[in-house]
Amino acid sequence: MIRKISMLNEKGDLLDFSDREKFILYDVSGLGVEFDNKVDIFNASVLMNSQSLKLGSLKATLLVGQNSSNGYEIFTEIFRFLNSPPYTMLYETDNGMYYRSCVLNKLTKSDMKKGRIFLEDVVFDFLTPFYKEISETYKPNSDAEGDGKIYAGTNKPRNLIANPNFLNNMQDWSNMSDPEGTYQLQAPATDKPTSNILKLTSSNNKLSSFMNAWGLKVRKGERISFRVDIKTENNPDYDRPVIRVVYGTGEKDYKYSDLGITSSSSSFKTAAISFVVPEDGVFSFQLINQNLSTIGTMSTYFREPMLIRGDVSDMPPDFYSGKPSNNYYAYPYIYESDYNGKSGVFQIENNSVYIGSAKGSPVEITVHGPCTNPYWEILDGSKVLQSDGYNIDVPDGYKLVVSSIVQNQRMKLIAPDGTISDVYQQQDLSKSNFVTIPEGHVTLAFHNVGDVSFNYREEYITV
Template identity: 90%
Template sequence: MIRKISILNEKGDLLDFSDREKFLLYDVSGLGVEFDNKVDIFNASVLMNSQNLKLGQLKAKLLVGQNSVNGYEIFSEMFRFLNSPPYTVIYETDTGVFYRDCVLNKLTKSDMKKGRVFIEDIIFDFLTPFYKEISETYKPNSDTEGDGKIYAGDSKPRNLIANPNFLNNMESWDNTSDPEGTYQLQAPASDKPNSNILKLTSSNNKLSSFINAWGLKVRKGDRLSFRVDIKTDNNPDYDRPVIRVGYGTGEKNYKYSDFGITASSSGFKTATISFVVPEDGVFQLYLINQNWSTLSAMSTYFREPMLTRGDVSDMPSDFYSGKPSNNYYAYPFVYESDYNGKSGVFQIENNSVYIGSAKGSPVEITVHGPCTNPYWEILDGSKVLQSDGYNVDVPDGYKLVVSSIVQNQRMKLIAPDGTISDVYQQQDLSRSNLIAIPEGYVTLAFHNVGDVSFVYREEYITV
């Protein structure tokens, strides 16, 4: 079900296609995907020769001037808006907000219909997949600035989860079970004698869950890592959500199968996830037991939920208990490791959906001077997958902008007064050229840089 479609033009003007007094789209199609497959047939067998993604189109009926007496003036507003191409479609659904660049293909203009409205055909040609823009920054800090914090009594990361051991009758946890769902606190197992076990049970086609919504504020670009022990009772629903993380208006589900848990799993398995927060907001965590099987009752067990800021590699192997608090000492310095992208190294989770049509997401990188001969690499472990760099001085106040976005590929040095110089001839030819962020988990590392910011597009052929 479409929640909302709107469109931006090059000037940044917004046209809302759900405005019932002006413009309303209906009978929308073309939001899926279509390929041109070329095959070779050998007797009863078929060999794939090539597969090309077809140009997508958004096709719809456009109702202009409903509930208004100014239909002609409203249509003129539409033409003024379209006079500044290209455009970006903004598609809002229950799964999030997605963008897609496009140009106009067709807009009919007929006589005004009864009721003083226009009913027209409108078609846009898509130029990109759907995408979300995800940004990161790195700013080196000296040891003499800021107001650093060291938590009292321990140098390990502090668990941000309130009441991770399920104590005091589930304090800080709220039960959102269905009417037939139940929960039970079980005594600790011998391997972790200080950690109670939460057992969630739900009936057929029901969902039971607990939410920990204690008001932890997170910022766009923060990397969070989460760990919890999970166990099932020979659960046939191993491809159903068991963890949901929420931040601002967005959320993401993680399934048993994401953690390597199958229908035959019976012992506790430590499940770990790491992700970048896409928007400012308040963090929420859900532990879920969703029974979509034919069983009358089904259970999931949880133990020691742990959340820290930073990459999963920064997470301690042993548990640090306690509730979030302001129990820290303040010192007049900043540890650089407290910053996302510490030392200019970023762990990236790219969840693009290409269905075989591409192998990476475009990225725009901005390096601020002063620096000399900056370069960057995409790594899988210690293996360099891609790299790019420039044999150039970037003076103080200047910035080097390098973009692999197809519609806006550029290699520019921009002066403080806005003067632009092409630096493609200064590209380091020993490297692999413009980079794209592969799907999955990779590392993006910057070298010979000061301040850095970058934006990459997590792309989706269809959503």
């Protein structure tokens, strides 16, 4: 259900199409997707030859002046607004705010109707998919800003959870249960003889939970993955929280159904989840048994929780305890997180929806001087997918702006007084140039830079 459609013009003026005193759009169509498919037919079979996305259009009926006696004057406001194209549609739904660039195709103008209103046809042609703009910044730390830490065991993924096999009773774990919540440590099973089993039990509407909070600091954009063995008992409601991850001011629950757990199981199931941290903060991890049913008691069994920095595919196949994340070496300076020794690194999760019509999202990058010969790379693991760079000095106070946004593609050096110089000739021809952000998880790494800011468009063919 549409909550709100409005438009911005090039001057930044806003036209609200839900203003009942002025403009209302209804019978809206054209927000979906349509392709032009070219096929070759071989007897009863069809071979896809090519597929191209068709230009989409917003089509609607525009009601002007419903609750006003000044319909002509209100219509004039629309013309003034349209005098500064192109436009950006703001489409707000229950799933959030989306943007889409467009231009006017059609706006009829008929005589005023009974009730002193206008009913007109309006069509806007879209120039882009729906998109959200996601921004990031990078600023190097000076050596004097604090003590740095290099974590041990960086050559392989380590389990970051303290006391993950429960062998030392529940040391390093905090009981978060209601008074009726109980726990029991059970002896290891034969398939994993070095790991105790934690059994959490709770009665109706009660919670039994343990938290492992050991001071792990995480950063926005960092990928974290966890794995745990789970077994349930007498549990008719498998759509309830069982794992809770907490990062800074936010938290996220994972339910039995998220992990593929059914109402009861005679053996353990190994469940794994990977996610990107949405904000900087201190991380903690909770194991939960919450009874939301009317039965007397229900239980959940946990074994060998594992947490690593990285993707699920990076997890070692066999469990090992490792050491908690506070096992580090301290140095008297800031040690920045790096990727192959390079600073200014961003882990990006691009959740664009292209349905096969594109392979990456445009990005605008701003490099602030002073710096010399800046360049950047898109990486999948250690593989360089794309790169761009400029053989140029960016003086203090200047900024280099490079955009792969089709409607605003540019490579400019901007002086403090606003003077703009085209630096096309300084582009490093050894690079692929004009990078885009692929779908999924990638790394964006900057080199030879000071302060950097960038924003990319997470795009959706339809929402």
